[in-house]
Amino acid sequence: MSSTPETPPPGPDRTAPGTLPPGAGAEPPAQVDAEGKTFERPHPLTPLIRGWVVLVAILVAVGRELVPDGDGDSWLTDLAGSLQWVLLAVAGVFLVAAAAGFVTWRFTRFVIDDEELRIETGVLTRRSKKIPFQRLQSIDVTQPFAARIFGLAELKLEAGAGDSGASLKYLSRARATRLRDYLVQRATGERSSIAEEGPQASAWTDLSSADEVLVRLSPRQLVLGFLLSLDFLLPAVALVVGLVVTGVLGVILFALGGIIPLGIALLTTVSMYLISQFNYTLSRSGRGLRISRGLTSLTSQSVPVDRIQGLSIGQPATWKALGLYRVRMDVLGHTSSGEDGQQTDTKSSLLFPVATEEQVRTALAAIMPEVDLEAIELHPSPRGAAWLRPWNWWTLRHGWDERVVVTRRGWLYAITEVVPHAKTQSVRLTQGPLQRALGLATVNVDTTPGPVNLAIVHVEPGHARRTALSQLDRMRTARASAVPGSAAGPVLRQPAEAEEPAAPAPETPFPPGEPTR
Amino acid sequence: MDQLFAPPRTDWQRISPRWQTYSLLGTVIGCVLVSTIPAVLVGVLSDQWWISALIWGVFAVIAVLDLALLRRRWRAWGYAELEDELYITRGVMFRRLTVVPYGRMQVVDVTTGPFERAFGLATVKLVTASASTDATIPGLTADQAARLRDQLTERAEARLSGL
Incomplete structure (x- = not known):
């Protein structure tokens, strides 16, 4: 134990006697470094x-x-x-x-205790990564089928913009869920100790007695929703049309080369979807929301409520009669945007693959308890918008209250987007030459990368300007007043930093000519 | 300037007038590079040098148009530091007003390339957690850029709000 903690050459001498990897099923071996920190290893299996x-x-x-x-x-x-x-x-x-x-495995070790979260990896290049608790955006426990058989799980940590996050694989399932519960608590700013033991989560659904189940989607609902979704209907219709046309022409044998793969792809999509979304459960524990799903491999995604940056509630026209919705959310780190501005979903940003109105309402009440979406007055865009959006100008709506801004658009796929003022990153007012000629302007309300891209498109310029400026006032108020435990409630409670002064000292834009540094 | 995009209660701060020369130089070099290769290729391969002349002519017109619009393009840029937000405007055809609350800034980036340096200019870029924010101010003098950078980081620290 004489080597420095920063660049330990972890050979066999690093392992204290008596803590050599024990057999399967036991807790991982522990190491103690010079600072007295106890390091853990992932599971020996x-x-x-x-x-x-x-x-x-x-x-x-x-x-x-x-x-x-x-x-x-x-x-x-x-x-x-x-x-x-x-x-x-x-x-x-x-x-x-x-x-x-x-x-x-041999070169990976980590420490998660009351002070810090640190992961050390790498064989040739040692890498020590320390993530401040309050930067954690979401914490996932995933169990691929193979790992699940052995009772193991992977712990994935997402730390936010510009960071690849970290992953620990594999831990024993009990250890992973306990660390997860602890980290979610710390991420929401609550002080707690790793030594405290909460109730143990079940292996089947990843729920414990401390969790409150908000919504559980029945297999019937999942299947029905999927069969009526455009993702399924469009290729299915293409397949049937292909069969009929080639059948009528009598060339069906030649077309099989194209039709069979399409059919197999369709079947694969259906089964993949059902297996991955099986037993979809949204639950709440403390200030975190948890989505657990999966038949063979269980995925459980935990997001502190105040890390949800925006919601997008979509409804394909085929779901309208059934009153079903698909809800997606913006969470930092779930979508990475490349250099070229292309956005790719690295993780599921789905809150609900398919949900009834009642279920959406339940989730909204958990995420933004103070917000009543139906009470928000929505304004249409003026007629002039028809020139620029002939396909859906009549569906454009926007509105706001003191907590969120809402837009609605579309009819083939109707989308309602909700962004809390407290989570808005910036506001843009834009006007192109065509818009100028028609007397229109657009207000963009920017959020972190993800499915939500809220824009109040093609409204009257004076109205757009008033909206943008008043939006800034609303954002300021929202950031200043803290309501923890709600996405629409403003600043997260961070123990050490980020308490915005309630009344910022009146400042003039700097006195000219004054040297600053 | 257009009232629609004006900041409330204050005037725009302009970027350096030298930015016009810098921008024009960029356009001219760009036009020369883009036009010469196809023009020479066409001329050498087909011996129809009038087509080359046409290509050069088109790009010359573009450069002249740029020169004509240069002053307007320069005047379209502006920024204003208010109590809680930074306002940036840009664009002649596509007008744009970007407002970033100081508390939302993640990084303030100051860059200056070799050409910019020759003119004593620098670009300040504000990065927020949103990819679409697009808050860039080009054509600042080195002093302005350094002062803005320091002011912005200072204000961002004072108003930092979590994500």
Whole structure:
């Protein structure tokens, strides 16, 4: 224990006697460094699971090749004769992946205690990553099928813009959920100790007695919603049309090469969707919301309520009669925007894949308790907007109250977007040449990257300017008044920093010519 | 300037007039680079040098138009520091007013390329947690940029609000 904590050469000498990796099922081995910090390792079974995951990925890829896709023999049929070679190769890949997994496991350690959250990784380049608790945006516990069999889980931490976050795989499920509960508490600014033990979450749904279930989607609702969604209907209609047209023309045999893969893709989408969204449950524990879902692999996503930056409530025209909605949310770190402005969802930003009006209302009450969306008066855009948006100008609506700003648009896919003033990053007022000619302007209310992109499009310029300026006032008020535990309530309660002065000292834009530094 | 995009209760601070020369130089160099390669290629390959002349002519017109609009483009840029927000305006055809509360700033970025440096100019960029904020002020003198950077970080610290 003489080496420095910063760049430890973790050889066998680092492990204290008696804490060598014990057998499966035991808690991970602990290490103590010079500062007296107790480091933990991921679970010793980790390399095995990693190897297994790689193996399954290969088998799935090979399996895809075996599916008949209309272009006759594939290279795999030649290999069928030499099955032992195939098995040997697969075993080799498994061993290499497991060996790599073992090295990674051996060189990964972390400490999560009352003071800090620090993860150290890397074989050649050691990397020590420390994440302040109040920067945590969301905490996920995911259990791929292989890990789930062994009672293991991966803990994923999202730390916000410009940060890739961190991931610990794999921990025992009990350990992962306990760390998760602790980190969610700390992320919302509550002081608590890692030593306190809460009730244990169940292995099937990841719910404990401390969690309050808000919404649970029944399989019937999931299936019905999916079968009526545009994601399914459009390819399904294409498939049927393809079959009918080729059938009538009598060339259906030639078209099979295209139709079979499309059918398989459609079936895969359906089953993937159902397996991943199975038992979708939204629950609340303390100030965190938790979404858990999945049949074979269980995913459980925890977001402190005040980390939700905006909501987008969508309704395809086909869902209208049933009163169903799809709700998406902006959470920092879930969407990464590349250099070219392209946004890609790195994680699910879904709050509800399909929900009834009542369920949406329940969730809204949990996320923004003070907001009554229906009470907000909505204004239409003027007629002139028809020239610029002939397809949906009559559906454009916008409105606000003292907590949120709301827009609504679309009819084929009707979208209502909600952004709390306290979460707004900036406001933009824009006007292009066509808009100028028509007497229109657009107000953008910017949020963090994600599915919500709120814009009050094509309104009268004077109104746009008044809206933008009054929006700034509302944002200021919202930021200044703190209501923790609500997305629409303003500043997070952060223990050390970020308490905005209630009444900022009156300041003039700097006295000219005064040197500052 | 257009009343629609004016900041409340104050006037715009202009960017440096030298930005006009810098911007014009950029346009001219850009036009020369973009037009010369196709023009020479066409001339050499087809020996129809009048087409090359046409290409050069088109780009010359673009450069002249840019020169004509230069003063308006320069005047369209402006920024104003109010108590709680920074206001930035830009654009002649596509007018734009961006307002960023100081508490939302994550990073203040000052950059200056070799050409900008030759003119003693710098660009200040404000980064928020939103990718679409787009708060950039080009054509500031080095002193202005440094002062703005310090003022902005100071105010951002005083008003920092969590995400």
